[in-house]
Amino acid sequence: xxxxxxxxxxxxxxxxxxxxxxxxxxxxxxxxxxxxxxxxxxxxxxxxxxxxxxxxxxxxxxxxxxxxxxxxxxxxxxxxxxxxxxxxxxxxxxxxxxxxx
Numbered sequence: 650x651x652x653x654x655x656x657x658x659x660x661x662x663x664x665x666x667x668x669x670x671x672x673x674x675x676x677x678x679x680x681x682x683x684x685x686x687x688x689x690x691x692x693x694x695x696x697x698x699x700x701x702x703x704x705x706x707x708x709x710x711x712x713x714x715x716x717x718x719x720x721x722x723x724x725x726x727x728x729x730x731x732x733x734x735x736x737x738x739x740x741x742x743x744x745x746x747x748x749x750x
Contacts, residue, residue, distance in 0.1 A: 667702070676702070683695065692724045697721060715741060718740060719737075
């Protein structure tokens with residue numbers, strides 16, 4: 650799965666560009682595979698990259714950006730970085746409360 654995700658990400662980056670939402674999605678997919686393998690430092694790096702890309706391209710409150718926030722929070726939680734994960738989970742809660750009115 651990892652090799653396929655890497656190839657997919659490289660292909661999307663080459664064809665669509667680094668700033669395309671599909672490129673960010675493939676980077677987040679790769680991060681998820683790495684997280685599942687226990688390669689948490691690398692997963693965190695790619696999760697942060699996907700989040701930054703989505704924030705720039707889509708804005709901080711876009712649903713896909715918030716999905717990246719959730720993905721990074723999960724990676725941080727699994728890595729035992731609980732305080733960092735909590736900050737992100739609180740951000741998600743705040744965004745949800747704001748959108749729910």
